[in-house]
Amino acid sequence: xxxxxxxxxxxxxxxxxxxxxxxxxxxxxxxxxxxxxxxxxxxxxxxxxxxxxxxxxxxxxxxxxxxxxxxxxxxxxxxxxxxxxxxxxxxxxxxxxxxxxxxxxxxxxxxxxxxxxxxxxxxxxxxxxxxxxxxxxxxxxxxxxxxxxxxxxxxxxxxxxxxxxxxxxxxxxxxxxxxxxxxxxxxxxxxxxxxxxxxxxxxxxxxxxxxxxxxxxxxxxxxxxxxxxxxxxxxxxxxxxxxxxxxxxxxxxxxxxxxxxxxxxxxxxxxxxxxxxxxxxxxxxxxxxxxxxxxxxxxxxxxxxxxxxxxxxxxxxxxxxxxxxxxxxxxxxxxxxxxxxxxxxxxxxxxxxxxxxxxxxxxxxxxxxxxxxxxxxxxxxxxxxxxxxxxxxxxxxxxxxxxxxxxxxxxxxxxxxxxxxxxxxxxxxxxxxxxxxxxx
Amino acid sequence: xxxxxxxxxxxxxxxxxxxxxxxxxxxxxxxxxxxxxxxxxxxxxxxxxxxxxxxxxxxxxxxxxxxxxxxxxxxxxxxxxxxxxxxxxxxxxxxxxxxxxxxxxxxxxxxxxxxxxxxxxxxxxxxxxxxxxxxxxxxxxxxxxxxxxxxxxxxxxxxxxxxxxxxxxxxxxxxxxxxxxxxxxxxxxxxxxxxxxxxxxxxxxxxxxxxxxxxxxxxxxxxxxxxxxxxxxxxxxxxxxxxxxxxxxxxxxxxxxxxxxxxxxxxxxxxxxxxxxxxxxxxxxxxxxxxxxxxxxxxxxxxxxxxxxxxxxxxxxxxxxxxxxxxxxxxxxxxxxxxxxxxxxxxxxxxxxxxxxxxxxxxxxxxxxxxxxxxxxxxxxxxxxxxxxxxxxxxxxxxxxxxxxxxxxxxxxxxxxxxxxxxxxxxxxxxxxxxxxxxx
Numbered sequence: 001x002x003x004x005x006x007x008x009x010x011x012x013x014x015x016x017x018x019x020x021x022x023x024x025x026x027x028x029x030x031x032x033x034x035x036x037x038x039x040x041x042x043x044x045x046x047x048x049x050x051x052x053x054x055x056x057x058x059x060x061x062x063x064x065x066x067x068x069x070x071x072x073x074x075x076x077x078x079x080x081x082x083x084x085x086x087x088x089x090x091x092x093x094x095x096x097x098x099x100x101x102x103x104x105x106x107x108x109x110x111x112x113x114x115x116x117x118x119x120x121x122x123x124x125x126x127x128x129x130x131x132x133x134x135x136x137x138x139x140x141x142x143x144x145x146x147x148x149x150x151x152x153x154x155x156x157x158x159x160x161x162x163x164x165x166x167x168x169x170x171x172x173x174x175x176x177x178x179x180x181x182x183x184x185x186x187x188x189x190x191x192x193x194x195x196x197x198x199x200x201x202x203x204x205x206x207x208x209x210x211x212x213x214x215x216x217x218x219x220x221x222x223x224x225x226x227x228x229x230x231x232x233x234x235x236x237x238x239x240x241x242x243x244x245x246x247x248x249x250x251x252x253x254x255x256x257x258x259x260x261x262x263x264x265x266x267x268x269x270x271x272x273x274x275x276x277x278x279x280x281x282x283x284x285x286x287x288x289x290x291x292x293x294x295x296x297x298x299x300x301x302x303x304x305x306x307x308x309x310x311x312x313x314x315x316x317x318x319x320x321x322x323x324x325x326x327x328x329x330x331x332x333x334x335x336x337x338x339x340x341x342x343x344x345x346x347x348x349x350x351x352x353x354x355x356x357x358x359x360x361x362x363x364x365x366x367x368x369x370x371x372x373x374x375x376x377x378x379x380x381x382x383x384x385x386x387x388x389x390x391x392x393x394x395x396x397x398x399x400x401x402x403x404x405x406x407x408x409x410x411x412x413x414x415x416x417x418x419x420x421x422x423x424x425x426x427x428x429x430x431x432x433x434x435x436x437x438x439x440x
Numbered sequence: 441x442x443x444x445x446x447x448x449x450x451x452x453x454x455x456x457x458x459x460x461x462x463x464x465x466x467x468x469x470x471x472x473x474x475x476x477x478x479x480x481x482x483x484x485x486x487x488x489x490x491x492x493x494x495x496x497x498x499x500x501x502x503x504x505x506x507x508x509x510x511x512x513x514x515x516x517x518x519x520x521x522x523x524x525x526x527x528x529x530x531x532x533x534x535x536x537x538x539x540x541x542x543x544x545x546x547x548x549x550x551x552x553x554x555x556x557x558x559x560x561x562x563x564x565x566x567x568x569x570x571x572x573x574x575x576x577x578x579x580x581x582x583x584x585x586x587x588x589x590x591x592x593x594x595x596x597x598x599x600x601x602x603x604x605x606x607x608x609x610x611x612x613x614x615x616x617x618x619x620x621x622x623x624x625x626x627x628x629x630x631x632x633x634x635x636x637x638x639x640x641x642x643x644x645x646x647x648x649x650x651x652x653x654x655x656x657x658x659x660x661x662x663x664x665x666x667x668x669x670x671x672x673x674x675x676x677x678x679x680x681x682x683x684x685x686x687x688x689x690x691x692x693x694x695x696x697x698x699x700x701x702x703x704x705x706x707x708x709x710x711x712x713x714x715x716x717x718x719x720x721x722x723x724x725x726x727x728x729x730x731x732x733x734x735x736x737x738x739x740x741x742x743x744x745x746x747x748x749x750x751x752x753x754x755x756x757x758x759x760x761x762x763x764x765x766x767x768x769x770x771x772x773x774x775x776x777x778x779x780x781x782x783x784x785x786x787x788x789x790x791x792x793x794x795x796x797x798x799x800x801x802x803x804x805x806x807x808x809x810x811x812x813x814x815x816x817x818x819x820x821x822x823x824x825x826x827x828x829x830x831x832x833x834x835x836x837x838x839x840x841x842x843x844x845x846x847x848x849x850x851x852x853x854x855x856x857x858x859x860x861x862x863x864x865x866x867x868x869x870x871x872x873x874x875x876x877x878x879x880x
Contacts, residue, residue, distance in 0.1 A: 015466025016654050018458060022481075026455025036453050037488065041462075041479035048477065051499075059491075114640050194511050196552040211486075213512050214451050223456065237743070278746075284732025285725035288746040291726025295800055297838060303752040306718075306728040306744035308737075312786055316743075316756070332515065346752055360735055396546050398571075399735055 003029060004038040004060035005060035006052055008077055009066035009151055013043045021066050021156055028160055033181045033231070034062065036272055047085075056146045064164070069134040069150030070114040077148055078137075078297040082121035085141050089119040094127050095135050103134050111346055127163040131155050136163065145171075179227050184242060185424035186222040187255040189412055193220050199248060209241050218260075218400060218408045251421050254412065260410045262290040268418040274349040274415065278304040281329065282356035282372060284405045302340040302346040308337065311439045317341030330355050332373050332390045339377035340388065350417070351377040352410050357400040370394045372406050376413045376423065389413070389423050441636045443469060444478040444500035446492055448507035449591055453483045461506050461596055468600055470652075472608055473621035474502065484514040486523075493524045504604070507591030509574040511553040517588055522561035525581050527558040532566050533608050535575050567603040576603065585611075607658055618666045622674040622792050624682060627695040629852055633660050637686045645817040652661050659701075665732060691861050694797070694852065699777055701851045702730040708858040709740035711813070716854065718744040719757055719782035720771065722796035722812060726847045742786040747778065757781030770807055772830045775815035780828065783819045790857070791817040792850050798842040810836045812846050816853045816863065828864050831852070834849040 005022050006037050012019045026036040027203060038060065042048040049068075056063040068077030082089050094285035096118035103110040120126055127147070132155040138147045149159050179343060188196065200211060210225040224241050228234035246253055255264045278287045289305035291297055294328075305316050310329055313319040318341040319334055325428045327333050335353050343351030356372025363369035375390040391413075395405045413423050444592065445462050452459045459481060459596040466633050478500065481859055482488040484592060489508075508517030520675030522529050536558035543550040560566055560577045569590065576589040576599050589599050640662075646681040664681050668674035675779055686693055695704045709716060717729045728744035745756050745780040753759040758781040759774055767773050775793050796812025803809035815830040830854075833844045853863050860866040 013466065013479055014470065015476065017654060018460045020458045021456035021717035023452075023458040026453065028455075030454060036455065037485075039453055039479075039481035043477065055495075071457065075654065089524065108516070149696070183454075192548075192551075194553045197512050197553070198551070204521045212450055212514060213455075214455075215510075217592075217594075280725075280728075283729075284737075284741075285720075285728030285744055288725030289723075289729045292746070293840065297724075298748055301865040302747075302749045303756075304725055304744075304746035306725070306732070306746075308732065308744075313741040339837070341653065345756070346749065363737075400733065403733070406808075 001034060001062055001261045002060045003034050003036045003061045004040070005036055006039075006056055006063060006065045007041045007151065008044060008065065009041075010043045010074070012041050012067070013029065018112060021037035021151065023151060024067065024153065024157060025064050025160065028165070029064075030164065030181070030183060032172065032355050034168070034172075035181060036368070040314070041293045044068060046076060046080045049077070051083045051147075054079055054162060057085075057141050061139065061144055062168070063144060063146045064160075065146060065148040066156055066268070068149060068383075069112065069117065069136065069246045071117055071133065075182060077120060078116075078121065081139070081148065085139070087121040087123065087139075090122055091117050091119055094134075094439050095120075095128075096235065097127055098128065098135070099133050104342075123437070129155055129159060130162065131158050138164075138167065140257075162426060179229065180231045180234045181225060181227050182238050183223060183225045184238055185257050186224065186242065186245060186253050187259070188222065188249060188252045188255055189261065189408060190217065190222050190252050191220060191249075194222050196222070196249075203241060203244050203248070203286060209237055211241075217317065218405045235374050244368060251416065251419065260290075261408060261415065263294050265411050265418070266291065266294045266297055269350075270296075270416060274418070274419060275300050275302050275347075276345035276352070277302045277342045278410075279338040279351065279353040280304060280306050281308060281313070281338070281354055282358045283403050283407045283410070284308065287352065287410055290407060302348045305342055305345065313338060315435060316345065318344070328367065330367055330373060332359055332375070332392060335373035335375035336377070336388050336390050339375040339390075340386075343377050343379045349379050350414060351379070352414055353377075354406050354410055356402070356406060358399045360399060366420045368394065368403060370396045374406065374410050376410075376412065376417055389417075391423070441474060441502060442477045442500045443474050443505045444496050445476055446479075446505045446506065447481045447482075447498055448484060448489060448492075450514070452481045452507070452754045456648070459590065461593060464597060465506065465600065466506050467654075468605070469504075470663070470665070471621070471623040472605065472612065473665070474608070475618070481570065482604050484516060484869045485536065486507060486516060486520045489517070489520045490524045493586075495526075496586070497581050502608075503584060503586045504600075505586060505588040506596055509557065509576065509588065509590045511551065511573065517835045518556075518559060518561065518818045521579070521586070522589065525561060525579065527561040527563065527579075530562055530577075532560055534560050535560075535566055535568075535576055537627040538568065538599055539573050541674075552664055559813055569595055569599055570602065571598050578604075578607065579688045591807065606787065607819035611824060618672045619785050620667060622671065622673045622678050623663060624678055625663065625697050626682065626685060626693050627697075627699070627701075628660050628662065628689060629694055629701065629848060630692050631660060631689075636660050636662070636689075639719070640685060643681060643688070644685050647790060651681075657841060669694060686737070691856065691859065694855060698700055699731075699874070701848055703734050704732065704736055705851050705854050705858070706734045706740065706798065707854060709790075710736075712858060714858070715740050715787075716790045716792065717742045717786035717788035719778040719791065720744060720746050720779070720851075721753070721796045723843050723847045723850070726843050727792065727850055727868060728849060731853065742788045743784065745782055750868060754776060756785065758784070765846055768807065770797055770813060772813050772815070776817070776828050777829050777861045779815035779817035779830075780826075783817050789819050790854060792821070792849055792854055796846060798839045798846075800839060805807060808834065810834045810842060812842070814846065814850050814853065816850075816857055829857075831863070875879065 022039045042052045068075045124137040124139040134150040136149040212223040214221040226234045226237035285306045291301045291379050307313045317338045319337045338353035339351040354376045358368035378387040462479045482492045508515045564577040564579040569575050572595040574590040579589045652663040654661045666674045666677035725746045731741045747753045757778045759777045778793035779791040793815045799809035818827040
């Protein structure tokens, strides 16, 4: 089944808003095993709209149209679609009553302009809008099913759920031998996209299963998609392939789906009943910000110090002046003391510290821009004694990416330590001096 | 000139990412007075891509293509476009050298798969990519100009600016009788979009000048565009209109162009030779992270404390236990002591503090989710004495937006105090209890 999403509106095409509706619709359709093939957007322009409708009917089996159902002069989706399909517009008195009731309910008079929202192409099935004035409708033309919905995200989302999905589900169940699709997203950190693809080349070549790679700096995502005669068959295929990938990549896969690194770390800290504190120089608060972005993080995140000035490193974190004089602020000994110091300061089980030169200025021949030291301190290691790890990296990327890559590496260290893994996975060390992300 | 934007990628069409590239490109093209007519997205599927290319060449004069230039197997934009236009692929040895150099620079071997990124359709003009491996290219076919660029937003944005725009500008200038366009972006914080539009309705109606409004949470942007027979004439018109807008909105306009709030604050701190420190509870490090994201911030940013746990508020910031017991951590007295305490801790001129309930949980009938107290302490006020300000807000938005709105308000307070303005602009107070962003 070829699926198309068509959004209508000047503000979308001119880029005045980022149109999240298309992603919303496409994602929700995947839940019904319906994969979107085409996305298009046109302005509130009858000729452009007509061309888009004709194309959609020609090439697609299911078309979700969003936008242009409002009461204003430039909302012309219904009129133009009716005209394109050679149908008349007919008043639906039930809809007119509901629109009137909607206004009565909010204590306002219905404007005359809202009347047009109760007209639909001949043969259309009206779809009630429980959260706004604009009803939607479904119409069939030459084997293509079109659903027209409002552009307001809240109304669109509600009507997809309540009106469109039950109808689609019923149609899908009625049809025999439909192919089922299942997808899963694996999140990896530590390998470049091309290396990743090479590592998985054997797996990628298997039939019935698609493997797609996507860079979302500093991560690389793998999307595994499998088709089967039944959902169960597709699920089994995906389980098998994901198993192979995890065997091949091991702990480079840090999570699945929406679970970002800081959420994985938060889950592990919660499960193990441990607490964390952070001492940040070059990352400037980014690690703390990411950890506390997760709801419920107050259970394990005790606090952080952004020790930008050397005096703060001394007074708050207990870095001895001699250490700063002898090794400089960007050095392994200082990073180690920072991690240990912040553990003590907040009484945390785990302390993590960063000190580096994110640039663009501040580098020297001995300590170039991009250099960073990361340290992790565990107040109570496995044997009851404290443990400390430190590592040096050179990330030759711009200031923003340097901070992101440093905070992601630091968080990955926390994850690895909580899982009892080696901190410096060989592939991670290869990141030393890693460049910009590959194009997509 | 009919303009089309075509983005390519399974992840876009399947809705796995919200494709902000199309809006980015469309917005930037408006600065050249080029209005986008069509947006389309297709999967990494040669047949679909071919159809999209053919359609674009048929109906549009300028086509910006984004995505599918990476090194992996599913990146086939160049091959499919060459095939569609009936052209061969030719190796560009300069590009291959640059890609090799890029990898050498970051201390890695170029993978064999990256080689294909140096091939381009016959007759194409190669566009260098200064921030990634994937070069882009421009090609002309039957009067239609196509530019193919990477899909990575950072690379796309950079190449639009450095490669595509100068070429388009030159073409536009070469054509006769062209009107000159100048655009300027004003950044405002503290007024809703509809209020803003109403305030400026008189100005918006003047001829030859376009005023567009765009919400970029938590800011509202105004894009002023003026046309003239010469650049100078367009500049004069824009200066006049911007002057009127600034008179009308006053200090609600906090910056222009790319200058974000934390950059404005950094510039003011630098100019006045003053220093800052931050004490964050609910913002969790976001204010420190934003301030230190600005290059050179070590000159004025001394440090920050993320005092998530109450014990940290006591031991580090000197908040008395009685205050926490009597008023609770989320209270004005605690916010004031936090701001003063962090000033002392780092020896800073200005201290700013946040304490609130970002949600989703943790609210009570007296202190609902969304409540936040912000405090600002100046160690040395105008008269030599210390000054302290505090304010209570209820931001009824989700956790992420609550933190963003709180950090933006806190930074705006710093800006206002450095400019000697009232901290609580009446319009800002109206944000108290403000809902989500405006619908569309």
